[in-house]
Amino acid sequence: MSTQKHPGGRLSLFQAAYVVARRDFTAILFSRAFIFFLLGPLFPVVVMALAGGVGAQVQQGAGVASVGLAMSAEDNRAMLKAGEALSERLGSAVPPMSELRAVAPGETFDARAALQKSEGQLAAVVTGTPASPHLTATEGSIERWQGVISMIAAQAEGQTLAYPEVATSEVASSAAARNSARINTAQGGQVLLFLLIMLLASMVLSNLVEEKGNKIIEVLAAAIPMDALFLGKLFAMLAVSVVGIAVWGTTAGIVLTAGGVSLSDYAMPGVGWPMFMVLFALYFGMGYLLLGAIFLTIGSQAKTVREVQTLSMPATMLQVLVFFLSSLTITNAGGWIDWLGMAFPLSSPFVMVAHAAMDERLWPHALALGWQALCVALFVRVGASMFRKRVMKSGPQGAIKGKESRRGPVGFVRGLFSKGSAAAR
Incomplete structure (x- = not known):
């Protein structure tokens, strides 16, 4: 990474985003709360049971041989x-x-x-x-x-x-038997992707509200570009999520292997298991960044935890509706619901995971990932703009800037990062 800085000693956008991401990632990863966070997947089992009702409806509509x-x-x-x-x-x-x-x-x-x-x-x-x-x-x-x-x-x-x-x-x-088995794989992939995104994206809100409460946001706003703060927090949470998924995946693999279960016991996805896992990881990243950008923007508009809960409720309910819409596309491949699901940014990752399970073609995934990446860039751009306007009005900055001017913005941010890392340890 280049060490060049902007005039006045300020870090560039990506340098500042990297500093924020590294600070947040280290502070969260080495905290005691992260250990309890890893136990979180035990609770969404209830959600999986509720989603079984929708799954039965899909099977009833799609399983008529x-x-x-x-x-x-x-x-x-x-x-x-x-x-x-x-x-x-x-x-x-x-x-x-x-x-x-x-x-x-x-x-x-x-x-x-x-x-x-x-x-x-x-x-x-x-x-x-x-x-x-x-x-x-x-x-x-x-x-x-x-x-x-x-x-x-x-x-x-x-x-x-x-x-x-x-x-x-x-x-x-027969074709019907293969299709029925692939439907089960598609449903399982959608449910798992939904649970992971909803569970992990909520961390963005809690982290932001905590730092707004102790005025760290205002301190960072005086030293680095607000767009960099937005990007840094978003990608730090994504990195933490990847670590959590790696731990859960490894644990699940060990347990299943010890029980004599292997992937050969399940229906082969249309694109094959290796490519399916790669596409699942890519669609998780896209879905997380899309919803995380929305949550981070919502968090910047709120002043208290209660306001965050109130403002985030519509986004959460929307995502639940998006998931159910995506589930219905399994029985409407090639129909208008399927095309709508692929085009709508928030539902596109779920719909394409189902396509990876049921269809052998790869070129639709290249188009879908390109479209989702464009939407991620747009969501981040709009969210960072709203984030910047709101946070810059959220507290007194004169005193902060006075403190920062004595130490220099670069040294101030580095000192803040060092303190955050020490506190985490």
């Missing part, structure tokens, strides 16, 4: 008509059916390959004829639908007493 028909065009139409008629009487016991392909006479159709390569909710394929249907599906789907397909085929043939025997072929997995 369908059966594809690959018979002749005439037989496909007869099966579809019979399925609709039975559905009116039997309800959800009859699976949704669609024409996968019209098979010409003498043509063979590879149902196994169709199930392996297809996307979406296709869980089984019916081939052959209504008089001699053949069901290809996973073991669970065969047990569930073999009798139903026989009833549909009988009605398609005009039979009311004799039901044809349904031949079966078992496959290891």
Whole structure:
């Protein structure tokens, strides 16, 4: 880092931000309160239980598996008509059916390959004829639908007493099974990202209110640019959060490994586990900086802890609503809700984590990260401007500037950093 300073001995923006970030990071990391903070994740388990209700709704909307028909065009139409008629009487016991392909006479159709390569909710394929249907599906789907397909085929043939025997072929997995498993991974990623951001972003408020109460903010305002103070505090809290996540992640990994649990026991995300973890870390950083900038701006507008709680409540409730909106995008991939979730800055990290779990493509993440980085820069710029205007009016600065002039701003900040580090130790 360059050691050049601005005229008058003042530190540059990034130098001053680094000094503030280093001071805050050291003071928090070596404090007793940080030990108790690491125990914080034990409490959000309650939130995870509440989020299970939304998860069940998502599974209900997204987990409806369908059966594809690959018979002749005439037989496909007869099966579809019979399925609709039975559905009116039997309800959800009859699976949704669609024409996968019209098979010409003498043509063979590879149902196994169709199930392996297809996307979406296709869980089984019916081939052959209504008089001699053949069901290809996973073991669970065969047990569930073999009798139903026989009833549909009988009605398609005009039979009311004799039901044809349904031949079966078992496959290891299907598109519907993979999609359902990836939905679970997407939901888990969203819930974990939400809990981490909400738990860790609140530290920004408590740290700011404490320093406003003991007038440290006014002292720093006399020595360094306010934009640097804003940046330093924001990135210091992000660094502390990364340390906390590293401790929690290591502990969870040791416990799960000791219990014989590995990532292979869970559904593989669309982009693979290594890339999913990288993208999760990047989206956490973006989401934290966005919400942290909002919280830091709110904290600068308040004079007391009570005012902070009152002003931060709308932002907290908004983030909860954003999380629920993001959860709904799982069942609306490619729809307007999905595009809205990706475009709105606060929901974009959650939506893209779900996309990483369900989709193999990587280029959408490059676009999303670029857009989120632009929004972070805008949020920080606006927040720092409001922060500067408010803090500069928050207390008497004449006496502070008089003290600072005798020691010089650079020496004053360095002395303040040294005292903060000594107090932490």
